[in-house]
Amino acid sequence: EGFASLASIALRNAEAYEESTRQTRVERGFYRIAAVLSEPLSAQETLDAVAQAAAEALGGDSAAVLRPAAGELELAGSYELAARLAAHLRESAAALTDCARGGNVLASRRLADDSRFGEALARAAEADDRHSLLAVPLPEPGGEGTGLVLVFFRGERSFGDDQLELAGHVAAAARGALERSDLYERERRSRSLAQTLTRAGRELAGELDPDNVLDEAVRHAVELLGADGA
16 A cells, blocks of 8 residues: 555656646747747748748758648748758649648658648658658638648657647747738838839929820839839
8 A cells, every 4th residue: 555655646746747848848849939930020031930930849850831822722931841842842732722721730640651641742751751740720810711831750750749739839829920921011012112102203293394204104103013014
């Protein structure tokens, strides 16, 4: 009875230690995510930063960010992604659209045996010595569809509850970063437009020849609207 009592205490201590260790790993991962994504960046810089933060926080070796476009996914950002794997995702990311729509984190210990992601992705990943995968849904700002963050691992990897929990933090932090990036891009475009309009107005106001005014008007129209001619 004495031994059983001691063993019970030891087990409770071990469980408490494991829970504390797991929580520490989650917190460290979350801090890494927050550190990478804390600054307002341009759209492309943010997408690459999301891929980097996901890989570092989850212990992966490379990562890709897929965003929806016209109802399908396309490669939008990456971190340490091999050329062959990046090329495959640029051409065939649409095949992963159903994985994003499910809204759940998908873990694959052995990608070659996992039919959810397709044989072509497994072959492209294996060529880069990537055999395991975490696929984290990434809701778009404004509710405009769902993307995916793909984190690839060398060799076969089993995933515990702490990594799956941390994957949820990755998605939340990434969405916040994308919202800040969208705001940053809108403000940048607004400033650029205001400067262009001011310059166009100043040049047109100083032109007295009617023919030149018309020529300048269409030139500025092309610049403002990104057109090919006017």
